[in-house]
Amino acid sequence: MICNLLVTRPNGQADELLQQLQQLGFGVVHQPLIDIAPITDDPVLKQTMMNLDLFHTVISVSANASELALEWIDQYWPQLPVDIEWLAVGPTSAAPFVPLGLSPITPELAKTEGMLALPELQADVVAGQKILILRGEGGRETLADVLTERGAQVTYAELYRRAPIVLAKGQLQGLCEQNQIRAAILTSGDIVKQFVDQLVDKQFLANCILIVPSERVAQYAQSLGATRVVNSEGANTQSLVNCVAALVEAGTFS
Numbered sequence: 555m556i557c558n559l560l561v562t563r564p565n566g567q568a569d570e571l572l573q574q575l576q577q578l579g580f581g582v583v584h585q586p587l588i589d590i591a592p593i594t595d596d597p598v599l600k601q602t603m604m605n606l607d608l609f610h611t612v613i614s615v616s617a618n619a620s621e622l623a624l625e626w627i628d629q630y631w632p633q634l635p636v637d638i639e640w641l642a643v644g645p646t647s648a649a650p651f652v653p654l655g656l657s658p659i660t661p662e663l664a665k666t667e668g669m670l671a672l673p674e675l676q677a678d679v680v681a682g683q684k685i686l687i688l689r690g691e692g693g694r695e696t697l698a699d700v701l702t703e704r705g706a707q708v709t710y711a712e713l714y715r716r717a718p719i720v721l722a723k724g725q726l727q728g729l730c731e732q733n734q735i736r737a738a739i740l741t742s743g744d745i746v747k748q749f750v751d752q753l754v755d756k757q758f759l760a761n762c763i764l765i766v767p768s769e770r771v772a773q774y775a776q777s778l779g780a781t782r783v784v785n786s787e788g789a790n791t792q793s794l795v796n797c798v799a800a801l802v803e804a805g806t807f808s
Contacts, residue, residue: 558580558734558735558736559575559581559735559736559737560583560729560730560733560735562739562740562741562745562749563584563586564586564589567617567618568584568586571739571794571795572584574791574795580798583733583735585721585729586719587718587740587745587748587752588718588742588744588745588748589718590690590714590715590717591714591715591716592622592713593712596712599626599712602711603623604630606631608684609685609709610639610680611640611680611683611685611686611706612638612640612685613641613643613686613687613688614640614641614647614651614688614689615642615643615693616647616690617646619688619711620642620647620649620650620688623688623713639674641659641669641675642659642660643661643664643665643666644660644665644790645660645664645790646791659674664790664793666697669697670696676704677704680701680705680706681705681706682705682707683705683706684706687708687711688711689711691715692712692716698710716742718744718748720748721752723754725752726749726752727752727753727754730753730762736807737762737763737764737765737807738764739765739794739798740765740771740775741766741767741789742767746764746766746774746778747778759779759781759782760782762782763782763784763801765784765786765794765798766783766785767785767787767789767793768787768788769785771785772784772785784797785797
């Protein structure tokens with residue numbers, strides 16, 4: 555066993571990552587720090603999904619959004635509306651749509667900046683178009699803002715809320731120390747905040763490596779006092795596993 559890692563992905567979303575890390579010889583501890591709560595009672599969301607055929611383009615920015623959108627589609631669209639361009643921020647977000655016979659376009663760089671570089675989202679294409687963004691409540695505004703500047707009419711379908719999991723005081727600290735956690739995988743800014751807020755001894759941040767999915771989240775972690783932050787360049791399983799393997803090869807855990 556090389557060392558012990560803390561995985562904080564929500565329940566139901568960590569199995570593949572845990573399995574691959576274990577196959578590499580790591581000890582892994584799974585402690586979710588947020589819950590994904592589907593939004594099911596919003597009449598505006600219901601009307602938006604019923605009006606799916608009014609949009610030229612549908613963009614999913616997370617796997618959670620894709621999976622929950624499928625439930626709405628299954629309920630209201632026994633046959634998918636035609637002539638919609640489907641896009642997703644990365645392979646993980648695109649995968650839930652494949653059983654429907656869709657092949658969403660994904661950028662090489664699996665984040666907002668990569669999406670905005672796609673030919674399908676340039677101003678000469680999207681001007682005057684209606685675009686639906688599938689996401690969680692309170693996500694980043696950059697994608698919508700830029701598409702609006704390019705002349706698109708942007709609507710959100712906010713399909714879930716992120717609910718913090720608050721452990722008993724000292725529980726997270728004890729979990730990390732008891733299991734001799736060397737690195738924590740934190741796949742969003744919300745999870746980073748929960749992790750840092752629930753540590754009793756902030757000195758732990760000086761010793762624990764925080765693996766985060768983007769430069770934006772890395773800077774946020776550093777602003778909260780973390781000093782050993784590594785950008786995995788993506789929140790999908792393969793990016794995270796590749797990042798951990800690179801740290802091993804570099805001797806970081808020695």
